[in-house]
Amino acid sequence: EEQLVESGGGLIQPGGSLRLSCAASGFHVSGNYMSWVRQAPGKGLEWVAVIYRGGDTYYADSAKGRFTVSRDDFRNTVYLQMSSLRPEDTAVYYCVREYYFGACDIWGQGALVTVSS
């Protein structure tokens, strides 16, 4: 079964750093476009970042300069390193696989990140 499992969420103070992990099973992250999408409490969906099959990365304006997406092909895992966190970064962060012109067919269960003092 193709699956994504996130980990690493938690409560962090403003200005702090946190790394989310997304472990894939049933497929190779290296052969796919993998994105992070977040959802603030009670709000809609917001794309955060993507890592291409070739390793190129792109970010939403809200994440540029603060977030870094990376991949470990041996561990078949995608990461989102977040720094200089702000209260408005509080959200459930989903790791997703893009499969056809950006349509996301596999979603993780989500990792809750709460930025608060």
Place this chain on the structure above:
Amino acid sequence: EVVLTQSPGTLSLSPGERATLSCRASQSVSSTSLAWYQQKPGQAPRVLIFEASTRATGIPDRFSGGGSGKDFTLTISRLEPEDFAVYYCQHFGSSPRLAFGGGTKVEI
């Protein structure tokens, strides 16, 4: 930047009724790049439709998508109890890469 506006914000219907959800783009977009998702409370979204009108694997045929240019629709022909949820449209572009509409809640 493409902005997607979904309407209505909330749709109050009964099981067995037809639901028509709208997604309007701020500029004309390719149908290839338009997808729809369903999200239930406490769950991750699930893709329903991609390429504006192609049902994803395992999606019942009561769900259909259509439209072109700026205006797209998701239709649920006969609402089942499990269809009451929030629905999002999504555009695949360049900046941002994935843009989502604000969502339509379908409630009883």
